[in-house]
Amino acid sequence: MNSLLISFPDQSSSFTHGVEFGRLLEKIEREDEVIKNNGFPIRIENKELLINTCKVYNYIPTFGNELDGWIEFMGIKKTTSKN
Secondary structure, rough: OOOOOOOOOOHHHHHHHHHHHHHHHHHHOOOOOOOOOOOOOEHHHHHHHHHHHHHHHHHHEEEEEEOEEEEEEEEEEEEOOOO
């Protein structure tokens, strides 16, 4: 039997979109080389915010196809070579 371990008291869309973005921002701030949403697509509402965040933190955002309000996302840290 499955049981819910954590439930959000605030069920609003803005709250859940913020939680998703916060999880990704934490990975960006610790400078992970590749940023993903733990194997899940992101909400389309966070796409523009992630594009802007990637620009500020020097990541290249890539997106897959949108499906029912969800879109695949991956951010790749820009690196420079002295070669």
